[in-house]
Amino acid sequence: MPYDPPPEIAGLSLAELADAVAARSLPPVEEWSPAHVGDSRMTIRADGTWTHEGSPITRPAMVRAFASLLVRDDAGYWLVTPAQKLSVEVEDAAFIATDMTARDGALAFRLNTDEIVIAGPDHPLLARGDAETPALYLGVRRGCEARLNRSTYEQLAHLADADWRVASRGKIFSLVPS
Template sequence: MPYEPPPDLATLSLEDIAALAQARDLPPVDQWRPTQVADSLMQITADGRWFHDGGEITRPAMIRAFSSLLWRDGDGQHWLVTPQEKQAIAVDDAAFIATDLVQQDGALAFRLNTDDIIVAGPDHPIIARGDADTPALYLAVRHGTEARLNRSTYAQLVELALASDDLSVISTGARFSLVPA
């Protein structure tokens, strides 16, 4: 069955967004304990492109499938995980890129470069890193992985934060400062 990307975030209600976020049937990567370890010869560059053995992976369906197997350990190493094996994958910055944002009914919903939809909140915090001169904003995705906000999504979020006294945003009841600590 061919993959149908979700519609534009701006056209969806918060209920529709939540349903789409829940509908993605992801493998239970966090429950698997593979015994074999290898190198995948894969890399995700800072601009979100995927490579295998030096060649770019250009099929969105493959990237979407691989991304569902991603897990990041406590040391920051990213892995592609199956029940039998985990393979190291080099990630230059973040495994995902947040490419769009919509604010509705007290929630901030992000679309990722893999068409995943993530609603920011206690389970998916917005994280400010860097410093005042070179700030970077990230969104926790799943299994320790993160999405870096691209330039336009960053600008959208900052515009929302400028309405607050402390450069922060609120999503599903949680407040997130956009000022790097």
């Protein structure tokens, strides 16, 4: 099946960004209760690389497919299908936010899986770490987060007010870890 990545987010209006988000069809993993629980032998490295038994998964379509099945709960990260629930080791965050744009009072982020996530009440920005080594994360879905890479963090910092806060969809987020 051919894959058409979404267009560059900088040129999209908020309505077009929202349409791109709505067009993403995800499997209904919340409805599945697989009997078999095991280990996928997969790791998502801190740089966003997915590996299986230590070897990188180099096909972006495979990473996108696995990412659509990923959930996080109190016990960790899981790939969930109707038949099985397999653990996944995650070194930092499940995704990397690689780009962002500000449109009409909203902040939209592109992930390393080409997904678009619009920050707001359902997708919060979270500041972690400390003043010396801050890290920003974006709530994505099903308990998973994306860490903002350096350039995306810098793009966001340029939008911050004097108190290092940004707003998206009516919600104010601090870029300073508490």
